[in-house]
Amino acid sequence: MSPRFRATDEQGRPIVAELGRPETPEELADRRADSSRRHRANQTLINLVIAIGASLAVVVVLVLVVVRPGPGADANRVDYPQTAAQAQSAVSTPLTAPVLPAKWWANRAELDQPSDQVASWQIGLISPASRYVGVVQGIDADATWTADQVGKLQPTGSHRYGGLSWRVYDHREAGGDVDYALVAASGRSTIVLTGSTATDAEFATVATAIGKDLT
Numbered sequence: 174m175s176p177r178f179r180a181t182d183e184q185g186r187p188i189v190a191e192l193g194r195p196e197t198p199e200e201l202a203d204r205r206a207d208s209s210r211r212h213r214a215n216q217t218l219i220n221l222v223i224a225i226g227a228s229l230a231v232v233v234v235l236v237l238v239v240v241r242p243g244p245g246a247d248a249n250r251v252d253y254p255q256t257a258a259q260a261q262s263a264v265s266t267p268l269t270a271p272v273l274p275a276k277w278w279a280n281r282a283e284l285d286q287p288s289d290q291v292a293s294w295q296i297g298l299i300s301p302a303s304r305y306v307g308v309v310q311g312i313d314a315d316a317t318w319t320a321d322q323v324g325k326l327q328p329t330g331s332h333r334y335g336g337l338s339w340r341v342y343d344h345r346e347a348g349g350d351v352d353y354a355l356v357a358a359s360g361r362s363t364i365v366l367t368g369s370t371a372t373d374a375e376f377a378t379v380a381t382a383i384g385k386d387l388t
Contacts, residue, residue, distance in 0.1 A: 253282035253296050260284040260294065266312045266361045268294045271382030276301035291318045298379060304371040306379045314363040322365040324351035334377055335384015337364075345369075355380050359387040 257270040263284060281297040296308040311318055323342045326349065330341040334355075342354040352369040355376055364383055366376055 249280045251279045251282045251297075253279040256282040257294070264292060264294075264312060267387065269296075269308070269310055269362075269364065269383050269386050271308075271379065271386045273298070273378065273382050274301075277378075291315075300371060300375045300378075302375070304375055305368050306371045306375060307367045308379065308383070309365045309367070311363040311365070313361050319356060319363055319365065322351075322367070323354045323356065324349055326351060326354075328356075332377070332380075334380035335382065335386075336388040337380070337384040339380055357384070359384075362387065 254270040257268045260283075261268055263286065268284070278299050279296050280299055281295065284292070284294050286292045291314045292312045293314075294308075294310040294312075298306045298308060300306065309322060311322070324344075326342050326344050326347075328340040329343045332339050332341060332355075334357075337357040337359055339355040339357040342351060342356070345352045351367055353367070353371070353376065355364075355366040357364045357380070364387075366379055366383075368376070
C-alpha cells in the first residue's frame with residue numbers, strides 16, 4: 174500500500190495518513206486535479222527541453238554545413254596584375270597594375286570596352302584596414318567622361334604623388350555621389366580614384382603606386 178494510504182475505514186476506503194481519515198470526494202477531486210496539473214506541467218517541461226534540443230541541433234547543422242569555415246574573403250580576391258597582363262593584348266595603352274604594400278588586395282579587376290564609349294580599366298582595391306579605393310583608367314577620355322566620374326564636382330585642390338599631378342575632389346561634407354576623388358593624366362590615360370571610406374593616406378598610397386607604375 175502507498176505510504177499515503179496506511180489503512181482503511183469500516184467501509185474499505187483508504188485512510189490518508191496525513192489526514193487520519195478517508196478523503197472527501199472534494200479532496201479526492203482536488204488531488205486528482207492537482208496531479209493532472211503536475212503531469213501537464215512536467216509534460217510541458219519535457220516538450221520544452223525537446224524543442225530547445227531540436228533548435229540547438231538546427232543551429233549546429235547551420236554552423237557546420239551552411240556557414241562552415243571556407244575561403245572567406247580569399248574567395249573574392251582577384252589577381253589584378255595577372256588580369257591586367259591578360260587584358261593588355263586588347264588595348265595599346267599600358268594598363269596600370271600598381272605595386273602596393275603588403276595586405277592590400279583587389280576584389281575586382283576588369284577591362285570595360287563599350288563600343289560607343291570610353292574604354293576603361295577598373296580595379297577595386299581594399300586596404301589593410303578594409304577600406305575601399307576604386308581605380309578607373311580611362312583611355313583617350315575626354316572632359317565629359319572625367320566630369321561624370323567625379324559627379325560633375327569641382328576640384329578642391331591638388332597634390333603630387335608618384336610623379337603625377339593629381340586634382341583633389343574632397344566633397345566628404347557635402348554628402349553627394351562622390352565623397353573623395355583624385356584625378357591625374359598620363360599619356361593617353363586619365364586615372365580616377367574614388368571612395369567614401371578610405372583615408373587621405375590610403376588614397377595617397379594608391380596614387381603614388383600608380384604614378385610610379387605609369388611614369
